[in-house]
Amino acid sequence: MNEKREEHRLILTEDGSHSIYVPGLNETYHSFHGAIQESGYVFIKRGLEYFAGNQDRSLIKVLEVGLGTGLNALLTAQWAEEMQKKVEMTSLEAYPVPKGLVDVLNYPGKISSKHAPGWFRKIHHSLWDEAVEIHDLFVLNKVMAKLETYPLPFQEFDVVFFDAFAPNKQAELWDLSVLDKVYQSQNYPSVFVTYCAKGQLKRDLRSLGYQVETLPGPPGKKEMVRAIKPGEIESKH
Numbered sequence: 001m002n003e004k005r006e007e008h009r010l011i012l013t014e015d016g017s018h019s020i021y022v023p024g025l026n027e028t029y030h031s032f033h034g035a036i037q038e039s040g041y042v043f044i045k046r047g048l049e050y051f052a053g054n055q056d057r058s059l060i061k062v063l064e065v066g067l068g069t070g071l072n073a074l075l076t077a078q079w080a081e082e083m084q085k086k087v088e089m090t091s092l093e094a095y096p097v098p099k100g101l102v103d104v105l106n107y108p109g110k111i112s113s114k115h116a117p118g119w120f121r122k123i124h125h126s127l128w129d130e131a132v133e134i135h136d137l138f139v140l141n142k143v144m145a146k147l148e149t150y151p152l153p154f155q156e157f158d159v160v161f162f163d164a165f166a167p168n169k170q171a172e173l174w175d176l177s178v179l180d181k182v183y184q185s186q187n188y189p190s191v192f193v194t195y196c197a198k199g200q201l202k203r204d205l206r207s208l209g210y211q212v213e214t215l216p217g218p219p220g221k222k223e224m225v226r227a228i229k230p231g232e233i234e235s236k237h
């Protein structure tokens with residue numbers, strides 16, 4: 001990826017929440033139709049909430065590919081508090097968002113919890129490569145590394161938020177060998193969610209052993225993918 005970080009630009013999406021535009025890639029961090037709307041639907045509702053609804057676990061371990069703006073981490077912090085569920089999240093990021101941009105993102109003001117500004121500050125100001133308690137029920141381990149080369153733990157994660165840039169912008173992250181590495185890092189049973197619904201991705205995920213579901217996408221997007229690494233998980237919805 002030949003990304004020019006200094007060109008990152010703040011944009012406003014249709015639900016009033018910010019996102020970032022990267023001119024070097026001609027790509028945004030989230031859907032134009034709504035960053036919070038998309039993240040809340042694809043990763044929290046269809047990923048985390050789905051897993052928690054089907055598996056009775058006292059601790060849920062999440063892997064995120066692409067910490068980026070920290071929006072998924074913030075929404076996960078909120079979910080953990082609301083549901084009173086313990087979540088540990090490992091979030092990989094190869095190119096951290098410049099601090100000047102992080103400080104103006106409007107997500108904390110758009111989240112109902114009064115703790116959101118404090119959580120968001122902690123998410124971004126916490127040290128890399130260390131497990132940090134964002135609140136009593138949410139621990140975040142930010143890892144500054146590239147997914148392609150980072151040695152993921154074996155059979156560790158319950159939910160994967162696969163939030164890399166699109167395959168036509170960053171093909172190396174969607175390569176079968178990389179997806180296989182993610183599969184190996186997942187627990188039995190576990191869930192992989194992504195906003196992408198490309199046919200090639202679905203074929204690749206099936207070839208690795210996932211059970212692939214094409215779900216309706218968030219507003220403005222037709223479809224998304226949820227892939228289950230089977231164990232005894234049984235879909236209720």
Ligand SMILES: C[S@@+](CC[C@H](N)C(=O)[O-])C[C@H]1O[C@@H](n2cnc3c(N)ncnc32)[C@H](O)[C@@H]1O
Nearest residue numbers: 029066067068069071093094095146147163165
């Ligand atoms: C679509 S954006 C992610 C958005 C993020 N989840 C958010 O809500 O802001 C993709 C992210 O992946 C990061 N990234 C790019 N290449 C990567 C790599 N090789 N390994 C891990 N992360 C990478 C980008 O810097 C960017 O932050």
